[in-house]
Amino acid sequence: MSTTTKEIQVxxxxxxxxxxxxxxxxxxxxxxxxxxxHGVLRLMMELDGDVITKCDPVLGYLHxxxxxxxxxxxxxxxxxxTDRLDYLAPLANNVAYALTVEKLAGVxxxxxxxxxRVLVCEMARxxxxxxGMGVFGMDAGAWTPFMxxxxxxxxxxxxxxxxxxxxFTTSYTRIGGVARDIPEGWLPCVEKFCDQLPKAIDxxxxxxTRNRIFLDRxxxxxxxxxxQAIAYGxxxxxxxxxxxxxxxxxxxxxxxxxxxxxxxxxxTKGDCYDRYLVRIEEVRQSILIIKQxxxxxxxxxxxxxDAKKIFAPPKEKIMSSMEELIQNFMIVTEGPxxxxxxxxxxxxxxxxxxxxxxVSRGGGVPYRLKIRAPSFCNLSILEDLVPGHMLxxxxxxxxxxxxxxxxxxx
Amino acid sequence: MISSEVGYNSKVEGxxxxxxxxxxxxxxxxxxxxxxxxxxxxxxIELMASAASRYDISRFGMEVMRFSPRQSDxxxxxxxxTYKMAEVVRRIYDxxxxxxxxxxxxxxxxxxxxxxxxxxxxxxxxIVPVDVYVSGCPPxxxxxxxxxxxxxxxxxxxxxxxxxxxxxxxxDLVG
Amino acid sequence: xxxxxxxxxxxxxxxxxSLRHQLDCLTLACPPNEVVDFxxxxxxxxxxxxxxxxxxxxxxETADTxxxxxxxxxxxxxxxxxxxxxxxxxxxxxEVPSLNGVFPAANWHERETYDMFGIQFSGHxxxxxxxxxxxxxxFPLRKEFPLAxxxxxxxxxxxxxxTGAEVDPAPMMGGPFVSPGTGRMSESEPRAKDExxxxxxxxxx
Numbered sequence: 116m117s118t119t120t121k122e123i124q125v126x127x128x129x130x131x132x133x134x135x136x137x138x139x140x141x142x143x144x145x146x147x148x149x150x151x152x153h154g155v156l157r158l159m160m161e162l163d164g165d166v167i168t169k170c171d172p173v174l175g176y177l178h179x180x181x182x183x184x185x186x187x188x189x190x191x192x193x194x195x196x197t198d199r200l201d202y203l204a205p206l207a208n209n210v211a212y213a214l215t216v217e218k219l220a221g222v223x224x225x226x227x228x229x230x231x232r233v234l235v236c237e238m239a240r241x242x243x244x245x246x247g248m249g250v251f252g253m254d255a256g257a258w259t260p261f262m263x264x265x266x267x268x269x270x271x272x273x274x275x276x277x278x279x280x281x282x283f284t285t286s287y288t289r290i291g292g293v294a295r296d297i298p299e300g301w302l303p304c305v306e307k308f309c310d311q312l313p314k315a316i317d318x319x320x321x322x323x324t325r326n327r328i329f330l331d332r333x334x335x336x337x338x339x340x341x342x343q344a345i346a347y348g349x350x351x352x353x354x355x356x357x358x359x360x361x362x363x364x365x366x367x368x369x370x371x372x373x374x375x376x377x378x379x380x381x382x383t384k385g386d387c388y389d390r391y392l393v394r395i396e397e398v399r400q401s402i403l404i405i406k407q408x409x410x411x412x413x414x415x416x417x418x419x420x421d422a423k424k425i426f427a428p429p430k431e432k433i434m435s436s437m438e439e440l441i442q443n444f445m446i447v448t449e450g451p452x453x454x455x456x457x458x459x460x461x462x463x464x465x466x467x468x469x470x471x472x473x474v475s476r477g478g479g480v481p482y483r484l485k486i487r488a489p490s491f492c493n494l495s496i497l498e499d500l501v502p503g504h505m506l507x508x509x510x511x512x513x514x515x516x517x518x519x520x521x522x523x524x525x
Numbered sequence: 526m527i528s529s530e531v532g533y534n535s536k537v538e539g540x541x542x543x544x545x546x547x548x549x550x551x552x553x554x555x556x557x558x559x560x561x562x563x564x565x566x567x568x569x570i571e572l573m574a575s576a577a578s579r580y581d582i583s584r585f586g587m588e589v590m591r592f593s594p595r596q597s598d599x600x601x602x603x604x605x606x607t608y609k610m611a612e613v614v615r616r617i618y619d620x621x622x623x624x625x626x627x628x629x630x631x632x633x634x635x636x637x638x639x640x641x642x643x644x645x646x647x648x649x650x651x652i653v654p655v656d657v658y659v660s661g662c663p664p665x666x667x668x669x670x671x672x673x674x675x676x677x678x679x680x681x682x683x684x685x686x687x688x689x690x691x692x693x694x695x696x697d698l699v700g
Numbered sequence: 701x702x703x704x705x706x707x708x709x710x711x712x713x714x715x716x717x718s719l720r721h722q723l724d725c726l727t728l729a730c731p732p733n734e735v736v737d738f739x740x741x742x743x744x745x746x747x748x749x750x751x752x753x754x755x756x757x758x759x760x761e762t763a764d765t766x767x768x769x770x771x772x773x774x775x776x777x778x779x780x781x782x783x784x785x786x787x788x789x790x791x792x793x794x795e796v797p798s799l800n801g802v803f804p805a806a807n808w809h810e811r812e813t814y815d816m817f818g819i820q821f822s823g824h825x826x827x828x829x830x831x832x833x834x835x836x837x838x839f840p841l842r843k844e845f846p847l848a849x850x851x852x853x854x855x856x857x858x859x860x861x862x863t864g865a866e867v868d869p870a871p872m873m874g875g876p877f878v879s880p881g882t883g884r885m886s887e888s889e890p891r892a893k894d895e896x897x898x899x900x901x902x903x904x905x
Contacts, residue, residue: 147613148563149592155565155610175831176610177566180642180847182816183840187847188876195639202567218724246570265577272574284567284663348751348805359776361750366779448890449879456723459772459781461752472772474757480878487753487772495808521566524831608867609833612856615863641870643840643849644832651865 140168145509147176153250153513154520156494162506170501172494177524185484189450190216190290193484198284200486200522203246204239204465205283206275208522211462213288214369215471219458220290220451222422226413228292229371234305234408235278235287236370236462237401241312242271242283243465244394244401247517251391252323254514255332260319267315270308277301290451291426292418302409309402316398323391333387337500337512340385347499348492351467353516356393357385363463375407387515394517397465425451450479466490466519486525490518550685554598554624555677559589561597561621563614565604568631568663572603575666585673594620599676600653601669605633606646618653624688626656626680628672631663638662702726702780710746714738725781732796735786739771739802748773748782754799754809756817758843766791767819771799771806788819798824816841848872 141162147155155176161169181200185193197212198205210232217224224232249264272282277298279285287294323329339349344357354361362379364372380396382389418426427446428439445452455477461470467489474483493516501512562572576582576590591597594617606614618627629649632638635658637647649655656679659672707726711717716734720727730738742748753772759765767788774781788794798821799806810821811830818839821827828834833855838845848869854860877890 147610148617154569155613175829175833176607176613177605178607178609178644178831179605179640180644180840183845183847184640184642184876188878192876192878199567202570262578265574266579269574269577269579282665283570345750346804348803350750361776366776449888456721457727457783458724459753459783460724468752470753470772472753472755472770483757485753485755491808491812492805495805499804608854611854611865612859615856615859637870641872641876642847643845643870645870646865647868647870652859652863 143506147173153518154523156513156518156520156523158497158501158509160501160506160509165505165507167501167504167506167509170498172497174491174494174520174524177520179525181486181525182484185481187480189479190453190481191446191451193481194288195284195286198286200488200525201243201464201466201469201490201519202283202521203519204243205285206235206239206279206287207243207462207464208469209286209288210236210370211460211464211469212471213290214462215458215460215473216290216451216453217419218460219456219473219475220422220425220453222291222419222425224292224419225415225417226371227415228417228419230408230412231293231297231417232288232370233372233375234405235275237404237408238271238274238305240401240465241398242268244398245271247465247514248319248323248391248394251511251514251517252319252329254510255329257322257326257329260322263315263319263322267312274301274305274308277304289418289426290453291422292416296417302412305405306409309405312402313399316395320395324395330388332508332511333391333515335384336387336504336508337515338384338386339496339500343496343499344385347496349467349496350489350492351464352393352397353390353467353493355380356382356389358383363461363468367461369460369462374411375404377401377404377407387511390515390517425453446479452479453477453481461487464489466517466522467493469522486522488522488525490520490523493518494523547683547685551681551683554685555680557586558599558626558673558676558680559591559597560587560628561592561594561600561617562590563600563602563604563617565602565606565610566633568603568634571663571666571669572601572630575669580666580670582670582673585670585677587673594618595622597621598624599626599628601628601630602634602649602653602655603630603663605638605640606649606652607644608646609644611646611652614649615652624683624685626676627653628657628659628676629655630659630669630672631661633662635660702778702782714741720785722783725783727783727785729785729787732786732789735784736797736799736802738784739773739799742773742782743802746775747777748775750774750776751799751803751805751809752781754806754813756813756819756841758817758841760843765789767794767817769796769813769819793820794818795820795822797822798827800824815839818842 143160143162146157157173159171159173160167181196184196194209197208200208245264245268249261252260275285276282278301279287339357341358344354344359358381360381365379377400380393382393423442427443432439433443453475455475457474459470459472461468469489470487472485473481476482564572574580576588582588600618600621629635633640634649637645657672657676659668661668716731718729720729752774756767756769758767765787769786771784772781786796788796796819798810808830810824811827813819814821814827815829815831816839837852838850852867854866860866879888879890
């Protein structure tokens with residue numbers, strides 16, 4: 116029988132296939148409703164096979180008009196809206212806002228109030244990082260760390276509820292102090308929580324930190340260099356993971372942070388794995404800070420007593436004395452009277468530096484309040500960072516940046 | 526005997542249950558509602574907390590949080606619906622297969638909540654028909670579980686067989 | 701260090717700058733045509749390389765210069781902020797040069813400022829809305845725009861057709877009770893911000 120031979124150059128077929136698909140890019144729309152995006156973020160991407168060539172994030176799906184609302188409310192009426200900015204650490208937002216207004220009004224709060232604020236800020240930081248890392252594990256495919264971190268968060272929620280009355284969305288601070296003093300027996304509960312937390316973090320670390328699959332998925336992915344991070348205005352753990360030593364608690368201490376000793380973890384490569392390690396270490400440092408606060412907890416009042424036109428006096432005095440009654444009436448109806456001027460203040464929130472730019476023309480209502488949201492600035496790097504990565508790296512990059520759309524869109 | 530209950534007397538009927546089709550269909554549906562979490566804002570965190578181990582929504586058969594609308598029964602709108610997002614919510618509702626229910630979780634989804642502004646839709650019921658409203662900002666996980674139980678009662682009272690033979694109630698955007 | 705020597709040397713070198721009243725950090729006023737070069741100098745020579753925030757203020761329809769763009773810079777070496785006010789020359793179509801070339805972080809901030817105030821940034825690569833939908837006709841943070849919003853059609857026409865929904869002004873009765881703060885006691889009591897109906901308008905029967 117005769118056989119026929121045909122020579123096929125494999126290179127030709129390969130070249131033809133490449134030429135055929137060279138100009139064919141696929142447009143892929145991720146979100147806004149998608150489990151791996153932390154809220155409603157839409158990514159309009161262009162893919163070449165599996166590699167992303169262009170990425171255009173679309174925001175605004177949760178834009179609620181907070182800044183316009185602020186121009187129509189008194190300073191204390193706006194506090195619940197600050198809760199819902201970064202809704203994973205509401206107490207930290209409350210504190211940042213109260214500090215801004217107090218700085219403009221020239222109000223100095225007593226040491227006990229400062230200690231309470233530091234305490235709740237650090238607890239909020241633990242809560243936010245726990246959720247961030249649990250969901251990061253879930254994005255990379257691991258379900259169990261999510262359950263473990265949520266169990267710890269439930270214990271934190273119980274503590275918040277004893278203190279403020281709400282599990283989260285606490286609205287705890289007021290201009291000139293906090294809403295109420297800490298209840299009796301609360302500090303030992305916090306200490307007990309801090310004593311058992313390192314074990315839980317160790318469990319999460321055991322599952323993730325040296326996990327081969329986790330390392331493969333996160334090491335070298337989404338690397339942000341120092342210059343890139345500064346150029347794009349990134350702050351917080353994302354910036355520190357890229358090697359820049361900027362922590363507002365150390366560089367521009369507020370609310371008594373300079374009394375406490377803690378370390379600031381700095382990363383080296385700025386990839387997703389570094390960001391994860393920085394956050395886990397920050398939780399451990401927060402536990403240290405909380406222990407120091409409880410050990411040196413000052414006595415005294417939890418509000419600024421001399422802030423006559425700003426902080427409402429205690430109820431017993433209102434009900435019995437004329438001057439305090441009038442004071443309370445004026446503060447409730449016309450709002451805390453803040454002198455004209457402008458003020459910018461940033462606090463080190465778990466997501467980054469949350470800043471409030473306040474312009475006041477006198478009176479109880481701000482003229483302009485700009486909320487400088489860390490997640491908004493952190494996300495602006497996506498257009499530059501994502502092209503060149505594979506499609507399945509998207510979830511890991513988004514999870515490691517740990518942003519929250521409530522604060523990004525305001 | 527209550528008409529929607531499954532009545533069974535083993536001595537009389539042996540191993541055969543005689544009941545109404547409605548009762549069986551509703552019983553099956555209400556104990557395996559698969560929610561589609563439309564987690565938009567802070568309420569989504571309480572939704573996740575109710576799915577976590579302390580408030581365990583899995584007791585009700587609802588831990589299967591399918592993010593694909595084609596595979597889910599109930600859309601839990603958790604969070605503020607803005608006008609920009611309204612189109613997306615409606616499209617996802619239309620992609621869900623019948624029978625489907627909607628739970629408006631939280632103040633923002635029910636009526637717009639405390640956000641009376643130019644960008645927030647004052648209640649998701651302007652674009653989708655809502656079965657259960659849950660108040661709270663955010664509602665506690667227990668409140669959400671109570672709402673899901675009320676939804677189960679509501680499903681139990683539906684005329685299932687009549688609905689099967691009817692066409693869909695509202696026009697679809699997706700074919 | 702940001703001390704008087706630093707400030708005076710900066711003012712001497714750049715004569716177009718002027719010092720503004722400040723409580724917390726150095727605040728300067730800069731004319732729009734010089735702001736890009738000044739920002740470049742600050743970034744390269746004076747180590748203010750982190751653009752923290754870029755926003756705008758609407759001073760009201762009756763003000764001489766209605767819009768001013770405010771930027772905040774941070775220096776890791778000096779550990780302090782610097783605020784720059786840039787007044788927009790034209791009240792009706794405000795325009796300022798874009799800082800995107802100097803600070804890539806300004807890209808999204810300028811898009812948001814355009815979205816909320818309508819300030820054009822010349823030289824911006826992609827100036828479109830970022831928080832509201834693209835076809836939204838108004839600029840929400842301007843002082844004459846009401847908080848409740850203005851009637852516009854819903855961005856998705858097919859959803860509006862099926863459901864009959866539209867972008868309605870939000871109901872303000874029972875809304876935030878705020879006092880205007882001025883006038884006699886009877887006028888300055890807190891009132892709801894109901895902007896659709898006031899006691900001066902005639903009720904429809």
